[in-house]
Amino acid sequence: xxxxxxxxxxxxxxxxxxxxxxxxxxxxxxxxxxxxxxxxxxxxxxxxxxxxxxxxxxxxxxxxxxxxxxxxxxxxxxxxxxxxxxxxxxxxxxxxxxxxxxxxxxxxxxxxxxxxxxxxxxxxxxxxxxxxxxxxxxxxxxxxxxxxxxxxxxxxxxxxxxxxxxxxxxxxxxxxxxxxxxxxxxxxxxxxxxxxxxxxxxxxxxxxxxxxxxxxxxxxxxxxxxxxxxxxxxxxxxxxxxxxxxxxxxxxxxxxxxxxxxxxxxxxxxxxxxxxxxxxxxxxxxxxxxxxxxxxxxxxxxxxxxxxxxxxxxxxxxxxxxxxxxxxxxxxxxxxxxxxxxxxxxxxxxxxxxxxxxxxxxxxxxxxxxxxxxxxxxxxxxxxxxxxxxxxxxxxxxxxxx
Amino acid sequence: xxxxxxxxxxxxxxxxxxxxxxxxxxxxxxxxxxxxxxxxxxxxxxxxxxxxxxxxxxxxxxxxxxxxxxxxxxxxxxxxxxxxxxxxxxxxxxxxxxxxxxxxxxxxxxxxxxxxxxxxxxxxxxxxxxxxxxxxxxxxxxxxxxxxxxxxxxxxxxxxxxxxxxxxxxxxxxxxxxxxxxxxxxxxxxxxxxxxxxxxxxxxxxxxxxxxxxxxxxxxxxxxxxxxxxxxxxxxxxxxxxxxxxxxxxxxxxxxxxxxxxxxxxxxxxxxxxxxxxxxxxxxxxxxxxx
Numbered sequence: 001x002x003x004x005x006x007x008x009x010x011x012x013x014x015x016x017x018x019x020x021x022x023x024x025x026x027x028x029x030x031x032x033x034x035x036x037x038x039x040x041x042x043x044x045x046x047x048x049x050x051x052x053x054x055x056x057x058x059x060x061x062x063x064x065x066x067x068x069x070x071x072x073x074x075x076x077x078x079x080x081x082x083x084x085x086x087x088x089x090x091x092x093x094x095x096x097x098x099x100x101x102x103x104x105x106x107x108x109x110x111x112x113x114x115x116x117x118x119x120x121x122x123x124x125x126x127x128x129x130x131x132x133x134x135x136x137x138x139x140x141x142x143x144x145x146x147x148x149x150x151x152x153x154x155x156x157x158x159x160x161x162x163x164x165x166x167x168x169x170x171x172x173x174x175x176x177x178x179x180x181x182x183x184x185x186x187x188x189x190x191x192x193x194x195x196x197x198x199x200x201x202x203x204x205x206x207x208x209x210x211x212x213x214x215x216x217x218x219x220x221x222x223x224x225x226x227x228x229x230x231x232x233x234x235x236x237x238x239x240x241x242x243x244x245x246x247x248x249x250x251x252x253x254x255x256x257x258x259x260x261x262x263x264x265x266x267x268x269x270x271x272x273x274x275x276x277x278x279x280x281x282x283x284x285x286x287x288x289x290x291x292x293x294x295x296x297x298x299x300x301x302x303x304x305x306x307x308x309x310x311x312x313x314x315x316x317x318x319x320x321x322x323x324x325x326x327x328x329x330x331x332x333x334x335x336x337x338x339x340x341x342x343x344x345x346x347x348x349x350x351x352x353x354x355x356x357x358x359x360x361x362x363x364x365x366x367x368x369x370x371x372x373x374x375x376x377x378x379x380x381x382x383x384x385x386x387x388x389x390x391x392x393x394x395x396x397x398x399x400x401x402x
Numbered sequence: 403x404x405x406x407x408x409x410x411x412x413x414x415x416x417x418x419x420x421x422x423x424x425x426x427x428x429x430x431x432x433x434x435x436x437x438x439x440x441x442x443x444x445x446x447x448x449x450x451x452x453x454x455x456x457x458x459x460x461x462x463x464x465x466x467x468x469x470x471x472x473x474x475x476x477x478x479x480x481x482x483x484x485x486x487x488x489x490x491x492x493x494x495x496x497x498x499x500x501x502x503x504x505x506x507x508x509x510x511x512x513x514x515x516x517x518x519x520x521x522x523x524x525x526x527x528x529x530x531x532x533x534x535x536x537x538x539x540x541x542x543x544x545x546x547x548x549x550x551x552x553x554x555x556x557x558x559x560x561x562x563x564x565x566x567x568x569x570x571x572x573x574x575x576x577x578x579x580x581x582x583x584x585x586x587x588x589x590x591x592x593x594x595x596x597x598x599x600x601x602x603x604x605x606x607x608x609x610x611x612x613x614x615x616x617x618x619x620x621x622x623x624x625x626x627x628x629x630x631x632x633x634x635x636x637x638x639x640x641x642x643x644x645x646x647x648x649x650x651x652x653x654x655x656x657x658x659x660x661x662x663x664x665x666x667x668x669x670x671x672x673x674x675x676x677x678x679x680x681x682x683x684x685x686x687x688x689x690x691x692x693x
Contacts, residue, residue, distance in 0.1 A: 048522035129618040211666035
């Protein structure tokens with residue numbers, strides 16, 4: 001009996017001791033387990049420039065939140081795949097992140113065509129997907145887990161510009177428009193608002209052409225616009241074709257009252273590479289480093305220190321803003337449960353760097369669009385008036401006269 | 403008919419085609435002479451563009467002057483690549499397939515090196531004459547386009563002269579036409595192949611600078627350029643320098659006319675439709691395949 005006791009007693013003590021150790025260590029270990037956030041970005045290929053800026057914005061967010069003690073008290077880490085600007089790969093990596101890596105959260109991708117394709121994947125696996133979305137139609141599919149936080153919709157892109165143009169006295173507005181649009185979903189999404197607004201403002205669209213990328217040459221496009229006396233040019237394309245049009249316009253002394261450029265003019269390379277020739281181009285944006293909403297100053301401070309930039313690039317802002325929206329939802333829901341996060345987003349307001357946003361049943365906020373114009377190498381806010389950072393240059397000075 | 407639009411479109415098309423021709427002749431040479439389909443050819447062209455860009459930004463060197471550095475540098479680099487990587491592959495049974503796979507890898511390595519050195523940002527060659535223009539009546543000739551065109555014409559002419567007038571050039575042609583007979587006559591095939599590959603890649607560097615005059619470029623731009631390379635070489639006839647040059651101009655004319663007469667979204671359909679038709683009707687290209 002005594003022998004049994006002498007064996008049992010240390011065993012019981014050891015078991016209790018181990019239980020105490022595990023009980024005390026358990027929560028700490030769990031608390032330290034990082035939250036893994038996965039997905040893909042176009043880090044190489046056609047959209048790499050943008051993808052890299054989104055990644056930088058996301059990593060700044062991670063750095064910031066980890067410095068504050070993490071999300072729900074846990075550090076955050078990314079598992080980022082390079083989809084090589086390939087939509088098919090973006091879908092594959094989203095599936096992989098969810099089913100193989102079993103990530104805690106999904107992050108938003110780029111461009112719209114990739115986000116649009118990932119949205120049904122997120123929906124299938126009931127993962128909250130905060131992204132730019134893939135044009136308005138992607139938010140009209142009845143998805144419950146997708147949110148544009150903030151979105152980047154071609155359908156809204158020129159809203160700010162047209163709202164400003166409406167304030168220009170009718171006799172000073174352009175009379176004839178040339179509209180050149182890249183033949184892809186991003187380009188197509190811009191057309192609807194151009195048609196709606198040109199009709200409303202009495203502007204006749206005399207040239208309306210689509211082109212397939214890559215655009216071999218812009219000279220003939222500009223010749224046509226010039227011959228038709230178009231006094232406003234919509235160049236609805238990316239950087240490469242946008243640059244070709246601007247350079248051809250200058251070479252051929254084509255001087256419309258306004259040049260409106262879609263996506264290409266929002267990347268930093270536009271100003272850096274085109275210099276003064278890139279000036280006076282109108283565009284739109286959802287985010288801007290000169291907005292006064294909380295958070296913008298921190299982003300600006302970071303890019304100044306890290307990249308020697310005077311303001312954060314738009315896509316850096318997007319990378320940050322999508323993660324920030326997800327943060328507020330996770331912290332609001334106090335959980336990583338996807339349905340709880342979704343429900344929180346559906347019922348609460350998010351304070352984003354582009355202002356407060358509240359999602360509707362489609363997962364979209366009210367239309368957000370600021371009109372921008374490049375003036376003296378700076379992307380300035382033109383409209384709405386309360387955020388204006390510079391007076392619009394209209395009509396555009398003739399080439400070489402600015 | 404809108405004459406100004408047609409002529410202006412033709413001018414731009416011919417210039418574009420000529421620049422692709424310069425990039426294409428080297429591709430055609432290595433394909434024709436060595437049976438090496440060099441998938442990394444356009445990536446080497448891109449290196450030429452980046453060297454020109456770097457020299458312009460750092461020291462204000464004109465891109466055309468930068469060719470004095472780019473061409474020899476790429477020639478030497480290509481000779482090394484050929485000796486170390488490609489030569490062993492040319493002994494394989496299926497040289498064309500093996501070389502494609504190998505040079506595909508080289509292209510990926512070059513692209514990633516460029517990404518590492520330059521980042522993914524798009525670049526523009528902005529010289530003092532970037533937006534200057536020569537106006538002849540109602541027609542506009544942009545200086546950078548003219549520079550690209552003249553450079554291409556000179557490059558193609560030099561390669562043609564080299565092949566037809568120099569001993570080494572004649573040896574290259576002999577190696578292409580009758581390798582065994584050339585070897586019997588004392589032609590060192592290994593040396594000739596190395597030189598041919600060097601010239602091919604060096605001309606790609608010049609072609610890359612030519613394209614950089616016309617278009618923005620970033621480290622993955624070579625993938626797009628490569629598509630046009632296949633187009634000009636297949637249309638022009640593999641190994642045919644003047645054929646490739648003519649094909650470049652023909653494709654430029656077709657593109658220009660399409661831009662003038664058709665909706666813009668039809669241009670690529672028409673151009674690559676032409677490639678299909680030529681492949682079906684004249685698989686050897688429009689011109690006889692010879693160096």
